[in-house]
Amino acid sequence: MNRDWRRPLVGRMLMLLGGCLLLGLVTGEYAWTLVLGLLAQLGWMLGQLIRLHRWLSRREKDEPPPDGYGLWGEIFDAIYHLQRRGQRERGRLQAVIDRIQESTAALRDAVVMLDSEGNLEWWNRAAETLLGLKAPQDAGQPVTNLVRHPRFKEYFEREEYREPLELASPINDDVRLQFQITRYGNAEHLMLVRDVTRLHQLEQMRKDFVANVSHELRTPLTVLAGYLETLVDNVDEVNPRWQRPLHTMQQQATRMQALLNDLLLLAKLEAADYPSDNSPIDIQRLLQSIRTDAVALSGDQAHRIELDVQPGASLKGSEAELRSAFSNLVFNAVKYTPAHGTIRIHWWSDAQGGHLRVSDNGPGIEARHLPRLTERFYRVDAGRASHSGGTGLGLAIVKHVLLRHRGKLEIHSEMGRGSQFSCHFDPRQLLAGPPQPADEED
Numbered sequence: 001m002n003r004d005w006r007r008p009l010v011g012r013m014l015m016l017l018g019g020c021l022l023l024g025l026v027t028g029e030y031a032w033t034l035v036l037g038l039l040a041q042l043g044w045m046l047g048q049l050i051r052l053h054r055w056l057s058r059r060e061k062d063e064p065p066p067d068g069y070g071l072w073g074e075i076f077d078a079i080y081h082l083q084r085r086g087q088r089e090r091g092r093l094q095a096v097i098d099r100i101q102e103s104t105a106a107l108r109d110a111v112v113m114l115d116s117e118g119n120l121e122w123w124n125r126a127a128e129t130l131l132g133l134k135a136p137q138d139a140g141q142p143v144t145n146l147v148r149h150p151r152f153k154e155y156f157e158r159e160e161y162r163e164p165l166e167l168a169s170p171i172n173d174d175v176r177l178q179f180q181i182t183r184y185g186n187a188e189h190l191m192l193v194r195d196v197t198r199l200h201q202l203e204q205m206r207k208d209f210v211a212n213v214s215h216e217l218r219t220p221l222t223v224l225a226g227y228l229e230t231l232v233d234n235v236d237e238v239n240p241r242w243q244r245p246l247h248t249m250q251q252q253a254t255r256m257q258a259l260l261n262d263l264l265l266l267a268k269l270e271a272a273d274y275p276s277d278n279s280p281i282d283i284q285r286l287l288q289s290i291r292t293d294a295v296a297l298s299g300d301q302a303h304r305i306e307l308d309v310q311p312g313a314s315l316k317g318s319e320a321e322l323r324s325a326f327s328n329l330v331f332n333a334v335k336y337t338p339a340h341g342t343i344r345i346h347w348w349s350d351a352q353g354g355h356l357r358v359s360d361n362g363p364g365i366e367a368r369h370l371p372r373l374t375e376r377f378y379r380v381d382a383g384r385a386s387h388s389g390g391t392g393l394g395l396a397i398v399k400h401v402l403l404r405h406r407g408k409l410e411i412h413s414e415m416g417r418g419s420q421f422s423c424h425f426d427p428r429q430l431l432a433g434p435p436q437p438a439d440e441e442d
């Protein structure tokens, strides 16, 4: 390849020129002999070009280049060399692609690549077994046509993929799948799908166990509480030594009943994703009646309980569930705010949806507790909470009710200044009608 082609080229040109001059000397026709010489050179060049073209058009047969002389030989060799290098690169890239495809094919999780519109571009073998995708006919199809579940459609179109989505497999109801979508490149989607049937079954067993135990304990506890009530009602006939223990027993039995009721309610909330009931709820009336109960709960502590509801507020969902969630927030504010404290219940709606905020000027909660508040039985101060008669399940219930109503709970609190518990509902949960003008967020 590194042959020096310049010297033979110059030698050849000089020889041609010399030959033409010699012939011109013999014939006396210098001009014509030069023209003839140049034509011969041109013809040779054209001949080489035709050989190059022929060789290039036969390239798929992987033939070595034709023998060439001087510059043409160099050109043939250089092209051949470039082509060989290109082939080697292609081979290497193909090997990498094959390895990636082999490894993704061996994955037990499904990997699906979707374009920015959500149409299927590529998927691995597990996607065929878990989701029932078929190659090649499903390529280019919108994913929402193949995973035909309203919750998947909603999840996909919402483009908020922080939390994974769990659903039954589109081809087998017994298989539970977890969908996780990430955006990459030019807004394309990478969808990972895991089989979480085993985890789901374990979770289901846990839920069933808690629900069954709570249910089984309810009847004996009702009997005990009933007898205790009778005894307390006739406390004068009982030995005075038993009066205090009887009162304590009745208090604890009432607490246990509240606990069982909350556990059963949680089990019911966890059993389905969305509330069965989807009727319109008059928020004003609901919050008004919760306020009345809160005033009764506050009693001698005389909290100031303010209610501020945007007129015409209504929401779709289950009134019983929302009553339970909202009253948990309001009653917590009453329970944890010292006497004469102020509690504000505020409802407003805007383009982002419907919002309820319950704020108090109580003792506040330390920031480190906030992320864990909605865990079952999590208490900031066990002594204070058990004194307040709480079950430790209130905020867990709130969280579940909100999840079922396309809502989110947001908690802000500052030590010594009070707490704010806000419920944010998706606009789809609001009843159709012109959106209310955005309210100030104080």
Ligand code: ADP
Residues within 6 Å of the ligand: 328, 332, 333, 334, 336, 337, 360, 362, 363, 364, 365, 373, 374, 378, 379, 380, 381, 385, 389, 390, 391, 392, 393, 394, 395, 396, 419
């Ligand atoms: P509980 O039944 O104990 O009230 P919750 O789940 O309702 O359980 O609340 C969890 C914990 O959060 C409570 O134990 C309490 O410490 C704290 N908490 C809830 N609401 C408030 C509030 N408004 N002010 C201060 N602390 C609160």
